[in-house]
Amino acid sequence: xKVELRSMEAALLLDxxxxxxxxxxxxxxxxxxxPIALTESVSPYMAKTSGHGKIKKIHVRMTxxxxxxxxxxxxxxxxxxxxxxxxxxxxxxxxxxxPLANGAxxxxxxxxxxxxxxxxxxxxxxxxxxxxxxxxxxxxxxxxKISGLKASDSxxxxxxxxxxxxxxxxxxxxxxxxxxxxxxxxxxxxxEGSNKERSAQKAVSGEFKSVKVDx
Amino acid sequence: xxxxxxxxxLKASTRQLATVIDLNKCMGCQSCTVACKNxxxxxPGTEHxxxxxxxxxxxxxxxxxxxxxxxxxxEDGNSKPGKLINLxxxxxxxxxxxxxxxxxxxxxxxxxxxxxxKGNKPEWGYNWDEDQTxxxxxxxxxxxxxxxxNHCSNAPCIDACSRNAISKREDGIVLIDQERCTGHRHxxxxxxxxxVYYNPSTGRSEKCIECFPRVEQSIAxxxxxxxxxxxxxxxxxxxxxxxxxKLIYEWKxxxxxxxxxxxxxxxxxxxPMSTFSYDDEGRLTDEMRIPMDVLEEYFGPVVNGALxxxxxxxxxxxxxxxxxxxxxxxxRHWEDRFAEFTNEPI
Numbered sequence: 172x173k174v175e176l177r178s179m180e181a182a183l184l185l186d187x188x189x190x191x192x193x194x195x196x197x198x199x200x201x202x203x204x205x206p207i208a209l210t211e212s213v214s215p216y217m218a219k220t221s222g223h224g225k226i227k228k229i230h231v232r233m234t235x236x237x238x239x240x241x242x243x244x245x246x247x248x249x250x251x252x253x254x255x256x257x258x259x260x261x262x263x264x265x266x267x268x269x270p271l272a273n274g275a276x277x278x279x280x281x282x283x284x285x286x287x288x289x290x291x292x293x294x295x296x297x298x299x300x301x302x303x304x305x306x307x308x309x310x311x312x313x314x315x316k317i318s319g320l321k322a323s324d325s326x327x328x329x330x331x332x333x334x335x336x337x338x339x340x341x342x343x344x345x346x347x348x349x350x351x352x353x354x355x356x357x358x359x360x361x362x363e364g365s366n367k368e369r370s371a372q373k374a375v376s377g378e379f380k381s382v383k384v385d386x
Numbered sequence: 387x388x389x390x391x392x393x394x395x396l397k398a399s400t401r402q403l404a405t406v407i408d409l410n411k412c413m414g415c416q417s418c419t420v421a422c423k424n425x426x427x428x429x430p431g432t433e434h435x436x437x438x439x440x441x442x443x444x445x446x447x448x449x450x451x452x453x454x455x456x457x458x459x460x461e462d463g464n465s466k467p468g469k470l471i472n473l474x475x476x477x478x479x480x481x482x483x484x485x486x487x488x489x490x491x492x493x494x495x496x497x498x499x500x501x502x503x504k505g506n507k508p509e510w511g512y513n514w515d516e517d518q519t520x521x522x523x524x525x526x527x528x529x530x531x532x533x534x535x536n537h538c539s540n541a542p543c544i545d546a547c548s549r550n551a552i553s554k555r556e557d558g559i560v561l562i563d564q565e566r567c568t569g570h571r572h573x574x575x576x577x578x579x580x581x582v583y584y585n586p587s588t589g590r591s592e593k594c595i596e597c598f599p600r601v602e603q604s605i606a607x608x609x610x611x612x613x614x615x616x617x618x619x620x621x622x623x624x625x626x627x628x629x630x631x632k633l634i635y636e637w638k639x640x641x642x643x644x645x646x647x648x649x650x651x652x653x654x655x656x657x658p659m660s661t662f663s664y665d666d667e668g669r670l671t672d673e674m675r676i677p678m679d680v681l682e683e684y685f686g687p688v689v690n691g692a693l694x695x696x697x698x699x700x701x702x703x704x705x706x707x708x709x710x711x712x713x714x715x716x717x718r719h720w721e722d723r724f725a726e727f728t729n730e731p732i
């Protein structure tokens with residue numbers, strides 16, 4: 172996978188179905204149910220559940236213009252779950268995670284000395300969250316403004332298209348820095364609301380995958 | 387951090403507050419329910435919640451069918467899967483056509499009627515099966531069962547929370563950190579008592595907070611203090627002067643509800659001595675009308691001994707003798723019931 176350099180207005184890319192995205196290489200990542208038994212010590216109740224991981228693949232496109240990193244995520248989902256109208260309903264969501272230290276693992280959401288940073292979009296929410304975690308049960312959702320994270324979404328013809336966008340270089344602590352010419356790594360998770368997926372009940376792309384960032 | 391040890395830390399407390407409720411005196415007036423609702427659950431998204439509630443039992447209860455929702459632990463201490471609770475089961479938030487009846491001059495044609503929060507005709511609601519009896523005439527029976535969060539010593543909600551957002555305080559009160567909670571609702575599934583509720587407005591889960599701002603000022607929780615039937619005692623489990631201690635450990639007449647759930651709940655109940663039943667010939671017997679197997683379902687086999695003690699002590703009183711137990715349960719002075727938690731709620 173790679174992040175293609177395109178000198179494009181970042182604002183145009185917020186239209187996930189716009190022509191700005193055409194021609195940018197698309198990778199299809201297979202997804203599988205998260206290894207939820209690993210969460211036994213975090214929540215034995217959650218660890219014993221099954222049937223999660225309903226979304227089986229996700230289409231990924233990434234680009235940057237030297238200042239802004241943009242990512243377009245799309246996946247088939249006939250049921251749009253963006254409104255919680257009952258107490259047993261959950262919304263669709265997608266997250267992209269980056270390691271903040273060498274050796275951080277995506278399955279565990281990092282660990283005490285090997286943290287991770289994630290960007291979390293939830294259907295129906297005004298803004299995405301900027302997440303910091305050092306292992307299961309430690310994640311902290313921070314407001315998008317701390318890193319300048321933006322999101323847009325569109326559900327049409329049974330498909331979600333979500334764009335996540337953030338300045339490549341950010342001043343704050345505990346946030347991934349993306350540099351042209353330097354590889355980064357990503358992992359992706361998708362939650363299917365109609366399947367009552369939340370927390371570790373999700374579909375994941377596996378361990379961190381290396382991504383080339385064009386210079 | 388070792389996650390298992392962190393769960394133990396989250397469950398730890400130095401003391402444990404507990405409530406005892408005498409089911410012989412509860413008359414189902416819902417004063418506890420209203421006292422709690424007025425204080426805590428009138429905010430957006432909490433309309434359906436009754437942190438304190440009273441139901442007619444045996445019955446489907448509140449939330450509906452909570453006794454078959456699962457959760458808690460099995461005999462070996464393993465977590466048991468549980469279900470989520472939907473809005474109807476949680477009692478909903480009925481709307482009434484007040485405007486139509488009172489302001490549109492339709493008094494003769496329009497009747498006051500509820501609709502669900504989704505605009506439908508209600509099929510279930512809070513206290514829906516009030517006073518519905520079990521058993522056959524002339525031996526029909528029921529009892530009221532007031533409930534709230536049990537602030538369990540082995541709280542499954544703490545185990546279930548994938549964000550470690552739930553913990554026990556030093557005084558044993560279990561709280562959900564509203565900053566850390568993100569509304570995953572594993573706690574809702576895990577609580578076998580159905581006493582955790584989701585707030586769709588905040589996207590977080592909530593439950594009884596044991597009126598901790600009152601407790602910190604030595605004021606009993608509102609449900610306990612506002613009980614007009616003087617059915618409730620409150621205090622620390624290790625306070626040997628408290629009625630809580632005396633009823634649970636000395637007299638052994640206050641029993642946890644569904645101890646088989648394995649959560650070590652801290653609301654205790656004095657089981658109901660029911661009226662006597664009639665035999666086939668219509669003659670009064672000395673058999674209690676609520677069958678023992680029914681009470682055992684709620685309180686386990688220890689309920690037999692507790693009822694025996696209650697009947698014996700009541701008989702002493704009838705015979706003109708003294709009974710410390712009956713004097714405690716009669717509760718002539720309300721202050722006696724609440725240990726040090728007798729300050730005025732002003």
